[in-house]
Amino acid sequence: MVPVIAARHVSKTYGKGDAEFAALDDINLAITAGESVAVVGKSGSGKSTLMHVLALLDKPSQGSVSVGNKDASRMSGRQLEALRNKSYGFVFQQFFLNANDTVLNNVILPLKIARVGRQERTERGLKVLRAVELEDKAHNKAANLSGGQKQRVCIARAVVNNPDIIFADEPTGNLDSHTGKTVEDLLFRLNKKQGITLIVVTHDKDIAARCDRQIHIKDGKLIGRSAI
Amino acid sequence: MTPIDLFQTASYNMLRSKARTVLTIVAIFIGAMTITLTNGIGTGIKSYLNRQIGNLGATNVMSIQLTSSSSSGLGSAGSAPAVYNPSQRAVATASTDPHDGGSMQLLISAKDIGTIQAMPNISSVEPERAISPDYISGTGGKFQLSLQQQFGATTSDMLAGKGVDNGSSENQVTVPVSYVASLGYSNNQAIVGKLAAIGVTNAQGNQSVVTATVTGVQQKALLGSSSVYANTSLANQLYKIQSTGLPASAASAYTTVDAIFPASLTPAQVSTLKRDLKAKGFTGQTIKDHEDTVFMAINAVIIVFDVFGAIALLAASFGIINTLFMSVQERTKEIGLTKALGMSPRRIFTLFSIEAILIGFWGSALGTAFAALLGQAVDTIAAKGFLKDFPGLTLLTFPLTTITFVIVGIMLIAFVAGTLPALRASRKDPIEALRYE
Numbered sequence: 322m323v324p325v326i327a328a329r330h331v332s333k334t335y336g337k338g339d340a341e342f343a344a345l346d347d348i349n350l351a352i353t354a355g356e357s358v359a360v361v362g363k364s365g366s367g368k369s370t371l372m373h374v375l376a377l378l379d380k381p382s383q384g385s386v387s388v389g390n391k392d393a394s395r396m397s398g399r400q401l402e403a404l405r406n407k408s409y410g411f412v413f414q415q416f417f418l419n420a421n422d423t424v425l426n427n428v429i430l431p432l433k434i435a436r437v438g439r440q441e442r443t444e445r446g447l448k449v450l451r452a453v454e455l456e457d458k459a460h461n462k463a464a465n466l467s468g469g470q471k472q473r474v475c476i477a478r479a480v481v482n483n484p485d486i487i488f489a490d491e492p493t494g495n496l497d498s499h500t501g502k503t504v505e506d507l508l509f510r511l512n513k514k515q516g517i518t519l520i521v522v523t524h525d526k527d528i529a530a531r532c533d534r535q536i537h538i539k540d541g542k543l544i545g546r547s548a549i
Numbered sequence: 550m551t552p553i554d555l556f557q558t559a560s561y562n563m564l565r566s567k568a569r570t571v572l573t574i575v576a577i578f579i580g581a582m583t584i585t586l587t588n589g590i591g592t593g594i595k596s597y598l599n600r601q602i603g604n605l606g607a608t609n610v611m612s613i614q615l616t617s618s619s620s621s622g623l624g625s626a627g628s629a630p631a632v633y634n635p636s637q638r639a640v641a642t643a644s645t646d647p648h649d650g651g652s653m654q655l656l657i658s659a660k661d662i663g664t665i666q667a668m669p670n671i672s673s674v675e676p677e678r679a680i681s682p683d684y685i686s687g688t689g690g691k692f693q694l695s696l697q698q699q700f701g702a703t704t705s706d707m708l709a710g711k712g713v714d715n716g717s718s719e720n721q722v723t724v725p726v727s728y729v730a731s732l733g734y735s736n737n738q739a740i741v742g743k744l745a746a747i748g749v750t751n752a753q754g755n756q757s758v759v760t761a762t763v764t765g766v767q768q769k770a771l772l773g774s775s776s777v778y779a780n781t782s783l784a785n786q787l788y789k790i791q792s793t794g795l796p797a798s799a800a801s802a803y804t805t806v807d808a809i810f811p812a813s814l815t816p817a818q819v820s821t822l823k824r825d826l827k828a829k830g831f832t833g834q835t836i837k838d839h840e841d842t843v844f845m846a847i848n849a850v851i852i853v854f855d856v857f858g859a860i861a862l863l864a865a866s867f868g869i870i871n872t873l874f875m876s877v878q879e880r881t882k883e884i885g886l887t888k889a890l891g892m893s894p895r896r897i898f899t900l901f902s903i904e905a906i907l908i909g910f911w912g913s914a915l916g917t918a919f920a921a922l923l924g925q926a927v928d929t930i931a932a933k934g935f936l937k938d939f940p941g942l943t944l945l946t947f948p949l950t951t952i953t954f955v956i957v958g959i960m961l962i963a964f965v966a967g968t969l970p971a972l973r974a975s976r977k978d979p980i981e982a983l984r985y986e
Contacts, residue, residue: 373980378889399893406891413983417886421565433558434892436551 323390324351325486325518326375330384333370333541344370345381346541354485357512357519359529362538368522369490371538375520376409376488377401406435410479410517412508414491416471420464424455424474427463431482449477453507469500476507486518487511493525505531550896559903562876569872570908576868577912577959578919580861585920585955587854589945594847596946598840609812610700611819611833612677613665613826614805615655656802664829670810670822675700677805678788683748683756685724685777687732687740691748697776698784699723700807709737710765713780720761720783722747726769728777737766749787752794759786808833862959865912866966869905873970877901877977884974885982898975905967906960913959917952 333345344367352358352375362368373379374386377393386393388404396404418427425446432442450456453473458466463474472492479487489508493501505528512519521528529535537544550558563570657676666674680698684691699713713721722745726737734740740763750756761783769775779787810822819835826833877884884897924945931944 376889379980402891402893404891405889411889417882417983419883422561430887431890433550433554434887434890434896436554 322353325354325389326520327351327387328371328375328381328384329387331374331381331386332383333367333374333379334382343541345374348384348541348543350536350543352518352520354518355512355516356534357509357532358521359532359535360520360522360538361524361529361535366538367541368538370541372488372490372520372522376411377405406431407482408485410482410484410487412472412475412479412487412489412492414494416475416495418463418471418474420462422463423460424463424466425450425459427474428477428481430478435482445481446477449481450474452480453477467500468496469503472496472500472504473507476504476511480511480515480517484517486520489519489521489523491523492521493523493528501525550892550900555896555900555903559900559907562880562900563904563907566876566879569875573865573868573872573908574912574915576865577862577909577963578916580858580865581913581916581955581959582920582923583861584855584858585917585947585952586924586945587851587858588951588955589920589924589947591847591851592948592951593944593946595844597943598843598847608836609810609814611808611810611822611826611835612805613657613674613808613831613833615657615661616827616830616832656804657806659801661831662806665806665808665826665831668822668825668829670814670818672809672811675807675809676801676803677807678784678803680779680784680787680791681749682787682791683750685728685732686746686748687734687743689733690731692728692731694728694747695776696722696747696779696787699778699780700809706768707765708768710741710763713764713778713783715781717780718782719780720759720786721764721780722761722783723765723767723778724763725767725775725777727775729766732763740766747783747787749790751790752792757790759783759790862962866962869908869963869966870969872908873901873905873967874973876904877970877974880974881977881982884977885979888977888979889983894975897977898971901971901974902964902967905963905971909960909963909966910956912963913956917947917955921947921952 328348328350331345331348332343334341334343336342346367348371360368360371370379374381377386377388380394388408393401425443428450429437429442429446432445437445447456447459450459453476455470455473455477458470463471466474472495476487476492479489487508492508493504496504505525508519508521509531511517519532521532523529662674662676665671675698678698680696682694682696685694686692699715707723708726710723713723724732724740724745729737729740732740732745734743743763744760745763747759747761748756749759761779767778810819814822816837819837823833888894888897924947928943928945
């Protein structure tokens with residue numbers, strides 16, 4: 322079975338000479354479709370860098386990342402943009418919502434970028450908002466939502482373009498345990514019910530435990546059983 | 550994003566920081582208004598002058614003088630006097646200008662007139678005679694006047710009647726509108742067809758009176774037409790009386806003659822004619838040459854004001870750069886997010902460029918609109934006030950082409966100003982932008 326994302330001998334270094342610092346050091350991993358994977362490690366361990374490289378937001382210094390059976394380094398900027406827009410969904414710890422715009426407009430941003438027509442994107446936006454139980458807030462300003470509601474809006478935004486993979490970077494990091502649980506359930510429901518591959522960078526042991534697989538990272542290296 | 554989405558998003562973004570945007574727009578507004586107003590004044594005055602040039606005389610007339618070989622005017626101070634030539638006569642033209650020492654003007658003889666007449670493209674040559682009648686009188690008192698001979702067709706704006714007929718053997722005049730009441734008539738129509746008496750004194754001091762029919766009333770103008778215009782018949786008669794008792798040689802030598810050329814000549818042909826005249830020792834000047842001198846002065850003033858406007862716009866364009874840099878800074882995370890979600894750098898660049906162009910558009914559109922309104926208000930007030938006696942003069946004229954040109958030009962400047970911030974936005978690294986602080 323072809324993995325959805327695979328990393329081969331991926332390294333990422335910053336700086337030069339004495340100041341050289343390896344954020345990622347010879348990472349090898351493969352993630353299959355429908356899997357839920359937790360990337361676990363202390364802060365500064367390189368887990369965010371790993372997510373950026375896997376999400377094609379960053380290029381590795383050495384090694385290669387392949388998506389399906391395509392080598393990402395051989396893809397044009399346009400192809401990478403299209404891939405991120407159509408196949409990937411992003412959920413960030415800090416939400417990154419436009420606070421002054423409406424909830425609906427925030428959710429349909431990926432569709433706007435993808436040049437989806439006005440009517441269709443409104444329909445799809447409302448549909449995903451219904452799924453996260455925020456349809457009634459569609460025309461409210463994003464600034465007026467609670468933290469948990471904001472993260473649910475982010476999840477709606479992540480799934481509005483029917484992605485294959487969701488990258489979630491500390492999705493519950495800014496939430497209390499109760500609302501965090503709601504967001505967590507939502508992400509796993511998408512994984513189980515719709516078969517969306519879930520890659521979560523997290524400190525949260527509960528979330529990590531609920532994932533099919535945990536990848537432990539320390540000083541840019543995979544450790545323990547996750548190392549292949 | 551589709552072009553419509555880009556446009557709407559840019560509009561929305563522009564209004565996110567209203568105070569900042571408004572201030573930038575105000576800066577452009579001032580520049581656009583200045584440029585529109587100065588151009589409006591320039592266009593208004595020039596179009597008025599164009600119509601008034603007719604009052605200076607026909608356009609197919611060239612005034613010709615002998616090119617002075619020596620003069621004591623500015624720039625030739627200290628040059629030796631010319632060798633005496635018994636076949637040439639000269640008069641010293643006294644000057645009222647204290648900075649001008651006066652100059653020697655050679656007189657054109659009957660032989661010179663023959664030379665000019667023989668040249669190609671010259672229809673006829675008329676000596677420009679200084680006719681100095683004493684007075685003009687209508688139904689009542691006698692009034693001083695300045696009188697000029699009408700050459701060619703009348704091109705003055707006539708308020709009543711028509712211009713004089715040079716082919717007629719009858720004595721004819723047209724009078725300026727300001728003369729009508731003095732000559733004893735209640736309105737412009739009443740004087741047309743009536744007789745006016747003109748007094749003239751000969752060289753021996755005897756005064757005679759000549760009558761002439763008033764054929765029309767000239768509109769008051771800024772240039773030229775405070776003179777009474779006489780047809781050839783009247784001018785000949787007056788000059789004949791005036792010259793009675795003068796030696797023949799004095800009566801037939803002139804400082805200036807007027808050559809009439811076919812009105813169909815192209816500007817290039819007129820230039821050739823001037824060059825030919827120059828080769829024979831004459832200097833020819835058309836009305837157009839005088840007009841060009843006046844326009845040059847007006848253009849110089851307009852250019853100075855335009856430079857002020859341009860400086861205002863230059864300052865305003867830095868305002869655009871500054872405003873957009875601040876926007877890019879504030880929206881760093883948002884730019885990072887849209888890039889992460891698949892927006893291309895080129896579209897980010899377009900988005901910020903549209904925002905810059907929109908700022909330019911609103912500033913220039915409001916500025917030109919305000920200038921046009923202001924101009925209309927000034928014109929209305931002026932037409933009732935100090936320009937009451939100048940019908941047809943609008944101080945400010947705003948052709949749509951000028952306004953369009955100003956708006957499009959400023960939008961272009963805004964785009965250029967916006968490229969720097971837009972480029973910075975398009976090059977934002979999404980990871981850098983989304984990094985947690």
